[in-house]
Amino acid sequence: MSDKLKIIISGGGTGGHIFPAISIADALKARNPETEILFVGAKGRMEMEKVPAAGYDIVGLPVAGFQRRLTWKNITFFFKLAASMLKARRVVRSFAPDVAIGVGGYASGPVLKAAASAGVPTVLQEQNSYPGVTNKILARKAKKICVAYPNMERFFPPSRIVQTGNPVRKNLLETIERATALKEFELDGERKTILVVGGSLGAGSINKGLISSLEAIREREDVQVLWQCGKYYHQDLDQQLKTHGLDNVKLMPFIARMDLAYGVADVVVSRAGAGTISELALLGKASVLVPSPNVSEDHQTKNAMSLVKEGAAILVADNETEEKLVKEALVLLDDIDHKKQLEEKIKLFAHNNSADQIAEEVEKIAKEKA
Numbered sequence: 001m002s003d004k005l006k007i008i009i010s011g012g013g014t015g016g017h018i019f020p021a022i023s024i025a026d027a028l029k030a031r032n033p034e035t036e037i038l039f040v041g042a043k044g045r046m047e048m049e050k051v052p053a054a055g056y057d058i059v060g061l062p063v064a065g066f067q068r069r070l071t072w073k074n075i076t077f078f079f080k081l082a083a084s085m086l087k088a089r090r091v092v093r094s095f096a097p098d099v100a101i102g103v104g105g106y107a108s109g110p111v112l113k114a115a116a117s118a119g120v121p122t123v124l125q126e127q128n129s130y131p132g133v134t135n136k137i138l139a140r141k142a143k144k145i146c147v148a149y150p151n152m153e154r155f156f157p158p159s160r161i162v163q164t165g166n167p168v169r170k171n172l173l174e175t176i177e178r179a180t181a182l183k184e185f186e187l188d189g190e191r192k193t194i195l196v197v198g199g200s201l202g203a204g205s206i207n208k209g210l211i212s213s214l215e216a217i218r219e220r221e222d223v224q225v226l227w228q229c230g231k232y233y234h235q236d237l238d239q240q241l242k243t244h245g246l247d248n249v250k251l252m253p254f255i256a257r258m259d260l261a262y263g264v265a266d267v268v269v270s271r272a273g274a275g276t277i278s279e280l281a282l283l284g285k286a287s288v289l290v291p292s293p294n295v296s297e298d299h300q301t302k303n304a305m306s307l308v309k310e311g312a313a314i315l316v317a318d319n320e321t322e323e324k325l326v327k328e329a330l331v332l333l334d335d336i337d338h339k340k341q342l343e344e345k346i347k348l349f350a351h352n353n354s355a356d357q358i359a360e361e362v363e364k365i366a367k368e369k370a
């Protein structure tokens with residue numbers, strides 16, 4: 001094997017797949033700057049913007065998701081899948097990677113399948129406590145499956161599982177100046193802060209919970225809310241907020257500087273995506289989680305429950321946000337002991353150096369192949 005490794009990383013769709021992928025790429029580069037990395041994502045999805053912004057090349061496949069209900073879109077799904085398979089094969093042949101890594105999301109199926117058929121070893125990174133169908137199928141051929149949760153031998157061949165945790169962006173772990181964070185979001189240093197995040201795309205039910213509780217938030221002059229609502233919901237919510245004229249709510253479509261947002265947060269209200277949970281654990285944040293019911297195998301509830309049953313987070317159901325969400329967050333903000341307990345307990349779920357560990361596995365596999 002030459003020193004110069006060539007690695008394909010495929011997948012994406014949402015931040016939960018893209019950010020771990022970028023962290024793995026960064027770790028491979030940090031270990032060996034000569035390593036050449038090519039991303040393969042899905043055309044029109046978030047990765048086509050975020051990956052180049054992180055300094056890596058990406059090729060887009062025309063692949064789309066399969067709709068679980070009966071719809072005409074599923075006819076185009078099969079055409080797109082076939083076209084993606086052909087393109088994935090071409091990309092694998094011309095880039096000739098030493099290893100292909102799949103991080104989940106539409107593109108990883110065709111790419112890992114093409115890689116395995118071409119004799120390229122594959123590695124999976126499964127972020128969730130309950131894998132989707134594609135990863136279960138891809139795992140049959142994968143050399144290693146890097147997981148973040150225990151008991152994954154229920155789904156994957158035990159001898160090929162490695163406990164690595166989910167890669168988290170490095171800058172989230174650096175110490176930040178509180179003043180810089182307050183300035184970034186135009187927040188008040190005298191107030192306690194609730195950070196609200198609806199996953200990388202925003203969450204309708206969390207947004208509803210906030211909108212229906214604006215009066216309760218207005219009454220709390222000692223509190224402010226930094227609210228990421230998702231690009232799709234932003235315009236409408238921004239208009240609704242303006243009519244209420246609150247000075248303690250800051251609405252944003254997406255937060256690029258999550259390091260600063262976590263830095264100012266006293267309590268976090270969030271979806272239960274695996275990436276966010278890994279970040280909350282590493283940073284020891286007291287959290288109220290609202291699992292999305294719209295994900296495969298209800299995996300967010302399973303992610304959240306692994307914390308909740310250990311007293312490491314609070315859960316509010318998706319259909320109860322209007323009555324409970326803001327109320328629970330405010331109670332937690334005031335209950336210093338409970339807040340402290342959650343901060344300590346969630347830290348027990350933290351996994352350090354995950355990206356580096358995955359990069360090491362990938363290098364080992366490349367060496368075995370050579």
Ligand SMILES: CC(=O)N[C@H]1[C@@H](OP(=O)(O)OP(=O)(O)OC[C@H]2O[C@@H](n3ccc(=O)[nH]c3=O)[C@H](O)[C@@H]2O)O[C@H](CO)[C@@H](O)[C@@H]1O
Pocket residue numbers: 014015016017019104127128197198199200201228253254255256258271272273274275276277279292295299300
């Ligand atoms: C709807 C959906 O399919 N969600 C899935 C998606 O989650 P999704 O991408 O929403 O969520 P995750 O929680 O895993 O990751 C979100 C990432 O985006 C970052 N972030 C979020 C908001 C923001 O404004 N700025 C920002 O940078 C977070 O810091 C985190 O790094 O992938 C996860 C990992 O497979 C799954 O567990 C989720 O169920």
